[in-house]
Amino acid sequence: MTTTRPAGRRGIPLRSALLALVLGAAAAMPTAQAQGSNWPSKPIKVVVNFPPGGAADTIARAISQPLQDALGQPVLIENRGGANGNIGGENVARAQPDGYTLLMSSGGMVSVNPHLYPKMSFDPSKDLIPVAAAARILVFLVTRPSLPPQNVKEFIAYVKERPGKLSFGSPGAGSSPHLAGEMFKAQTGLYAVHVPYRGAAPALQDLLAGQIDFAFDPGIGLNQVRAGKLRLLAVGSPRRSPLFPDVPTLDEAGLKGFDADTVFGFYAPAGTPAPIVARLNSEINRILGTPAVKERIANLGGEPVPGTPAAFHDRAMADSARFGAIIRDRKILAD
The missing domain is CATH 3.40.190.150 (Bordetella uptake gene, domain 1)
Structure with missing residues (x-):
C-alpha cells in the first residue's frame, strides 16, 4: 500500500525539506x-x-x-x-x-x-x-506497593529469583515504556513477561489493580505515587526528576548509560x-x-x-x- 502524493513531495531528504522551510521555501x-496567507479560516x-x-x-x-x-x-x-x-x-x-x-x-x-x-x-x-x-x-520505574522491594537493587534481586513470574505493562510493543523495560532486562539479565496494552492509561489501571507487577510509567501515574498507590523506585532518564529529587536514576543505581527519554x-x-x-x-x-x-x-x-x-x-x-x-x-x- 503506498501513499499518493503530488510530484515533488516524496524522495526529498527530510533535512533538505527542513532547510527549505527555514529559508522560506522560495x-x-x-x-x-x-x-498560508489567510490561514486559519x-x-x-x-x-x-x-x-x-x-x-x-x-x-x-x-x-x-x-x-x-x-x-x-x-x-x-x-x-x-x-x-x-x-x-x-x-x-x-x-x-x-x-x-x-x-x-x-x-x-x-x-x-x-x-x-x-x-x-x-x-x-x-x-x-x-x-x-x-x-x-x-521521562519514564519512571514503578511497582505495585505490595511487592517487598524498596529500591532498585532489591527489586532486581527479587525478579531474578522469580524468572518469568513477574510481568510489566506498556502502551504497546515498541513504545518507549516497553523499550525501557527491554533495556532494563538486557542490562540486568532478568526475565519478566511483557504485557502490551492499547495505551498507557489501561496499563496503569491494571498495575493499580494488581494485574501486573511493574511498569515504566510515562508520568501519568505520578499522582498515584504521591498517594501511595504505587512505589517509585527509579527514573529511567540521564538525570533526576525535579518532582522527585531524592529518587535516583537507573544510571545511578548501576545501570550505566540508561536513557529511555x-x-x-x-x-x-x-x-x-x-x-x-x-x-x-x-x-x-x-x-x-x-x-x-x-x-x-x-x-x-x-x-x-x-x-x-x-x-x-x-x-x-x-x-x-x-x-x-x-x-x-x-x-x-x-x-
Whole structure:
C-alpha cells in the first residue's frame, strides 16, 4: 500500500525539506502561498495517535486551548490510537497539507516504528514533517506497593529469583515504556513477561489493580505515587526528576548509560506551506513557556522543549539509532 502524493513531495531528504522551510521555501507554489496567507479560516484538527489519558493526549489538550486562543479558530482533539501510533500517523500523512490537520505523537512513531514495521503503509520521515517539539517525557520505574522491594537493587534481586513470574505493562510493543523495560532486562539479565496494552492509561489501571507487577510509567501515574498507590523506585532518564529529587536514576543505581527519554511533538502532512509551519512553531514555542502549560507538563514528570523543526528532527534521528539498536538486539516485533 503506498501513499499518493503530488510530484515533488516524496524522495526529498527530510533535512533538505527542513532547510527549505527555514529559508522560506522560495520555490513554493502560488497556491500554497495563498493558503498560508489567510490561514486559519476554519477549525484545526489535532490527531492524537494514542488513546485518551496518556502522555500524548495530556500534552495535546494542554496546548490546544492556548493555541486556539492564539489562532482565533477552534483546535479540536481527535484520538486515533492503535498500532503504536501508526493509525493516527497514517491518517495525518494522508490528509490535505493545508494546515488544518496536525498530529501530536511521541517521537517513537518516527524513530521506533520503522524498525518494528518493515512494511508500513506510509513513511513517517517523508510523508510527515516536524512542526514543533513539545515535551521531553521521562519514564519512571514503578511497582505495585505490595511487592517487598524498596529500591532498585532489591527489586532486581527479587525478579531474578522469580524468572518469568513477574510481568510489566506498556502502551504497546515498541513504545518507549516497553523499550525501557527491554533495556532494563538486557542490562540486568532478568526475565519478566511483557504485557502490551492499547495505551498507557489501561496499563496503569491494571498495575493499580494488581494485574501486573511493574511498569515504566510515562508520568501519568505520578499522582498515584504521591498517594501511595504505587512505589517509585527509579527514573529511567540521564538525570533526576525535579518532582522527585531524592529518587535516583537507573544510571545511578548501576545501570550505566540508561536513557529511555522520548520527545513528544507536533507533525503535519508533507507539503504543508512553510508560513503555516513557521506560525505554528512560533505559537507552540511561546505556549510552552506559559506557566499553566509548564505545570501540566511538569505534572507528567516531563519538561517543555521548545525549538526549531530541524532540532526536533535531529533528536528523532538520534533516538532512532539508539532505540533501533535495542530493538534489533532484543528481537522486538510489533504486536
